Structures are given as C-alpha cells and as structure tokens.
Amino acid sequence: MRHCLRLVGLLGLLASNGPATGEETGSAIFRGTQASDRAATIAGVPQAGLRCSGCHGRDASGTVAGSATIPPVDGRRLREPALARPAYDAALFARALRDGLRSNGRPLALAMPRYAFDDAQLDVLWRFLSQIETDERRGVEAGxxxxxxxxxxxxxxxxxxxxxxxxxxxxxxxxxxxxxxxxxxxxxxxxxxxxxxxxxxxxxxxxxxxxxxxxxxxxxxxxxxxxxxxxxxxxxxxxxxxxxxxxxPGESAVADFISRNADALREGGDRAERRAASARDLAAILALPQADLADTSLIVSIFAVETPSDLQRLAEAPAETLLVRPASPFTSxxxxxxxxxxxxxxxxxxxxxxxxxxxxxxxxxxxxxxxxxxxxGGGDGPTSSTDVDVIRLRPAGR
Ligand code: HEC
Missing domain, CATH: 3.40.50.2300 (Response regulator)
Incomplete structure (x- = not known):
C-alpha cells in the first residue's frame, strides 16, 4: 500500500453536501433520495426511512417478502382493473396514499403506510409511476x-x-x-x-x-x-x-490503515492519541473541552466526518489532526x-x-x-487499489 502525505486545502472538503434544492421529482419521492419519507405513518405512528421502492421495488414492479407479496404500483398496472379492485386514477391514487383506501373504498393493509403528501407531491408521484416503464428503458434501443x-x-x-x-x-x-x-x-x-x-x-x-x-x-x-x-x-x-x-475502497481500508499506522502518524511520541473511526466517536471527541485536546493527536477517518461543521470544528481544535481518507483508487x-x-x-x-x-x-x-x-491476486474481475491520503490539519493558533 502506497502512503502519500498531502496537504490539501479545506475548501473542497467544506463544499456543501446537502440535498439538491429545487422541485422534488417523482423518482426522489419514490426512492427516498430526499426527505419525504418523514411524512409516513403506520397506524398513526410516524415512520422514518420508508421508501416506496423499499417495499414495491425500485421499478415499482412489486416484491415478494417471505410469504407476503407486495403489489406492483407502476401506472400501467394501477390503471388496469384487477381481480380485487377496480382501476385507479389520479384521485383514487391520492386517496390510497393519504387515507389508506383501495380503489374499491376498502382499507388497505396496515403494512402500507399512510402519507401526508401535498397535492403537488402526489401529482409528480402519479406522473412518475405512469412513465416508469419508459424511464426504466431510457437509452436502450434494438441494437x-x-x-x-x-x-x-x-x-x-x-x-x-x-x-x-x-x-x-x-x-x-x-x-x-x-x-x-x-x-x-x-x-x-x-x-x-x-x-x-x-x-x-x-x-x-x-x-x-x-x-x-x-x-x-x-x-x-x-x-x-x-x-x-x-x-x-x-x-x-x-x-x-x-x-x-x-x-x-471503503471504511475498512481506512480503518485498517489507521490501526496499523497510528504510531507512525503521530508527530510527537509523548502526545496523547484519540482515534475516531465512526461519526459517534467523533461526536464524543468534539464534545470534550478544548483543554483536553491540547497536546493530543486526533486521527480521524473521513467516514466519521458527517457534516461540514464537523470539519470546521476539527480545524479549530487545539489538537494536531490527521484526516485519513481513501485516495483516488485509480492511478489513471x-x-x-x-x-x-x-x-x-x-x-x-x-x-x-x-x-x-x-x-x-x-x-x-x-x-x-x-x-x-x-x-x-489477479483474475479478470474488477480491481481497485487501496491507497490512502493523510491530510494534516495544523492546530489552531500555530
Ligand atoms: C412498508 C412497506 C410499504 C411501503 C413503504 C409502501 N407501500 Fe404501498 N403497499 C404496501 C403493501 C403491503 C400494499 C398492499 C396492501 C393491501 O393489499 O391491503 C401496498 C399497496 C399500495 C397501493 C395499492 C395497490 C393496489 O393494487 O391496490 C398503492 C397505490 C401503493 N401501495 C403505493 C405506494 C407508494 C406510492 C408508496 C410510497 C409513497 C408506498 N406504496 C409505500 C407496502 C408498502
């Protein structure tokens, strides 16, 4: 493993990584890439992280979970009458999501969450499901x-x-x-x-x-x-x-590197050392009084840094901080x-x-x-190297 030490400006790392602004797309709502899933409840209890795609499949074609089958909800099939129900239209679809009623007016099973979407969200969701089969095959032609x-x-x-x-x-x-x-x-x-x-x-x-x-x-x-x-x-x-x-290469390569090289990474042998492999570790370290970090080396996996403000606080800490991240895995x-x-x-x-x-x-x-x-070892499978970058942040005021 090649180990390269680089001093890198903070600017790029501090760039915002929040969700994109602008209108929510149907895909983002259905696949939960934005925050809409917070609007879900089951039996009146708010549920986080319930993506439609997690139950109905990324392509809305339905899934089988154990003995339960979760129905397809692509627009083509919703618009067709089925054995157990008449066809859906946009209004019946909206009612199903908000009030949990099937197109025949009967309640849907509790496993299907209720969603407090507004009209605009329901509209983009319905339109998204109506063309999902086309979207799934975009860029694909006969030859x-x-x-x-x-x-x-x-x-x-x-x-x-x-x-x-x-x-x-x-x-x-x-x-x-x-x-x-x-x-x-x-x-x-x-x-x-x-x-x-x-x-x-x-x-x-x-x-x-x-x-x-x-x-x-x-x-x-x-x-x-x-x-x-x-x-x-x-x-x-x-x-x-x-x-x-x-x-x-993911967390494991970085964690492995830190555990094998911690001694070599510290500048002064007599410094105390703290390591953060996870966001939880980092939160615990950053909660310490500033004085407790003086004459300390912080060795932090980039995977522990969840927000730009984490990085800001690390840069302001009175400790010598080493930020470890995977280098670009491709040499060319x-x-x-x-x-x-x-x-x-x-x-x-x-x-x-x-x-x-x-x-x-x-x-x-x-x-x-x-x-x-x-x-x-060789072989024809995909490969990637596991080079690691170490970014040294100088203690504040030195
Ligand atoms: C936790 C799993 C789960 C999640 C999340 C979920 N569903 Fe469902 N959904 C179900 C189940 C199970 C049913 C079948 C309920 C029944 O038949 O009584 C269902 C039924 C439906 C139906 C009625 C289908 C029919 O044929 O009558 C629609 C429409 C639907 N879901 C759309 C959605 C949409 C859109 C989302 C996201 C906003 C979503 N569901 C999220 C589990 C889920």
Whole structure:
C-alpha cells in the first residue's frame, strides 16, 4: 500500500453536501433520495426511512417478502382493473396514499403506510409511476445502449477524454454485442433536469482525482439516472443515494490503515492519541473541552466526518489532526475506463435481454461487491487499489 502525505486545502472538503434544492421529482419521492419519507405513518405512528421502492421495488414492479407479496404500483398496472379492485386514477391514487383506501373504498393493509403528501407531491408521484416503464428503458434501443460521461463546466475536456478512454477500453474487450446490443459512449455538458440525459441509460465514472460534485450527483439521481463509479463521498451520502454504485475502497481500508499506522502518524511520541473511526466517536471527541485536546493527536477517518461543521470544528481544535481518507483508487483514467468497461459488459450480460435500469443496477452492485485489491491476486474481475491520503490539519493558533 502506497502512503502519500498531502496537504490539501479545506475548501473542497467544506463544499456543501446537502440535498439538491429545487422541485422534488417523482423518482426522489419514490426512492427516498430526499426527505419525504418523514411524512409516513403506520397506524398513526410516524415512520422514518420508508421508501416506496423499499417495499414495491425500485421499478415499482412489486416484491415478494417471505410469504407476503407486495403489489406492483407502476401506472400501467394501477390503471388496469384487477381481480380485487377496480382501476385507479389520479384521485383514487391520492386517496390510497393519504387515507389508506383501495380503489374499491376498502382499507388497505396496515403494512402500507399512510402519507401526508401535498397535492403537488402526489401529482409528480402519479406522473412518475405512469412513465416508469419508459424511464426504466431510457437509452436502450434494438441494437444499442447509450452511456454518458457527465461533464461539469470546467471539466469538459476531461469528460471527453474519459469518453475516449471508454471507447478504447470497450474496443479492447472486442466491442462485444451483449444480448444483441453494443454500448455507445457520449459526453454531455448540461443540467440533468434539462432533458439532455433523456436518451441515456446510465452515467459512468468521474475523473480520477476529482470529486464528482455532490450537486451533479444529486441532480442525476433525482432524475432516476443510475451512476456507476464516482469518487468517494461520506457514507451518509452513499446511503442517501441508493442508485449510485461506488468503486472505491471503503471504511475498512481506512480503518485498517489507521490501526496499523497510528504510531507512525503521530508527530510527537509523548502526545496523547484519540482515534475516531465512526461519526459517534467523533461526536464524543468534539464534545470534550478544548483543554483536553491540547497536546493530543486526533486521527480521524473521513467516514466519521458527517457534516461540514464537523470539519470546521476539527480545524479549530487545539489538537494536531490527521484526516485519513481513501485516495483516488485509480492511478489513471485508463484504469478507470478499463474497470468501467468490464462492469458495463458484465452488468449488461447479467441483466438479460429485457434490459432495465433497475436490473442493470442490481447486476452491477453484485459484480462490484466483491472488488478485490490488486494484491489479493489477479483474475479478470474488477480491481481497485487501496491507497490512502493523510491530510494534516495544523492546530489552531500555530
Ligand atoms: C412498508 C412497506 C410499504 C411501503 C413503504 C409502501 N407501500 Fe404501498 N403497499 C404496501 C403493501 C403491503 C400494499 C398492499 C396492501 C393491501 O393489499 O391491503 C401496498 C399497496 C399500495 C397501493 C395499492 C395497490 C393496489 O393494487 O391496490 C398503492 C397505490 C401503493 N401501495 C403505493 C405506494 C407508494 C406510492 C408508496 C410510497 C409513497 C408506498 N406504496 C409505500 C407496502 C408498502
């Protein structure tokens, strides 16, 4: 494992990582990527974290949980009459969510939460479910499937370079026709809500060494566009953005590095040492009086830092602070492109002929779950290295 010590300005790290502002999309409500799930109650008791997609499936096609089946709620099937009920329309759908009544007026089982949505939210949700089957197949045509690299103003050349690398890497795999489709790679510089991504199946990658930008990520996810391979973000964001597949070494690599290198990291041998591996540890340390941190080395995993204000307080602490995070896991753009091309090939193959975004995400999540570090041996599977950056924050006033 290479260990590089870098001094990095705080600016980039302090950038806001809150949810995107602007109108809530149906995808964001259905998949719980914004805060609407707080409006849910079961038997009158507020319930947090109840995403529609968690019960009805990301593609609204219904799920089986043990002996219980949870019905499909895509618009096509809701609009059709079923054995147990007449067809839904927008008004009956709204009543089902607010009052828990089926289209025939009978109560729905308690397992289906009641939601205090306003009219606008119910409207976007109904429209979203009405076109979910189309959205699931965006960018898919008879002979091809289209992937995009998303450019931000200022990184257009880099995005185009990654696109070219992807084409080269795809060619190196023999430009396979997977289930009768070839992959096409485009780069797009536009706001995801502008419709410019309407003909894109999924977004690939970010540049090695650059943060993808949570704002862009938020905007893509709000449009229901899967993203494979952005650079690392705090764990809180990863949980919030379930449609994003990360390709970085995670907490365990950083925790392992800290436990093996803590002695070497401390500057003065006589300093007391405190380590924070989780947000809880960090909260406990930051609650200490300032005096207790003087002549202390704080060794903090970036995964413990949940908010910009955590970082601010660390920077103001009278302790020597070492912030440990995964370095960009890819040594070069070509490495990233090689990995992405293999993920695309395997993900498409495993998704089968009826290719949807949800099937692809599932297949890719399975494929990347067992990512090995190169030292763990060769093979054709995806690999990533586990380099670690150490950022030294000087104690305040020195
Ligand atoms: C905790 C799991 C759960 C969550 C979360 C959930 N549902 Fe349900 N939903 C169910 C179950 C179970 C049923 C079937 C109830 C019954 O048949 O009595 C159901 C039924 C429905 C129905 C009626 C379907 C029909 O054929 O009559 C609609 C519409 C619906 N859900 C939409 C949603 C939407 C939209 C959300 C998110 C805002 C959501 N559900 C969140 C479990 C859930």
């Amino acid at each position: 091809r499937v289209r992937f995009a690299v998303a450019a931000r103003p200022g990184n257009r050349e880099e995005a185009e370079a990654l696109r070219l690398s992807l084409e080269r890497a795809w060619g190196a795999l023999g430009s396979p026709d997977v289930n009768g489709r070839r992959a096409e790679f485009v780069s797009i510089l536009a706001d995801p809500s502008s419709g410019a991504f309407d003909d894109v199946f999924a977004v690939l990658g970010s540049e090695p060494g650059t943060a993808f930008g949570t704002e862009l990520l938020d905007a893509l996810v709000a449009q229901g566009i899967p993203v494979v391979g952005p650079a690392h973000l705090p764990s809180r964001d990863r949980e919030r953005l379930p449609d994003v597949v990360w390709l970085t 753009r070509d490495d990233l492109a090689d990995l992405l091309a293999r993920i695309v090939r395997d993900g498409l193959a495993e998704s089968g002929r009826d290719l949807t975004r949800t099937r692809f995400l599932k297949a890719v999540a399975r494929a990347t779950f067992g990512m090995r570090s190169p030292s763990a």
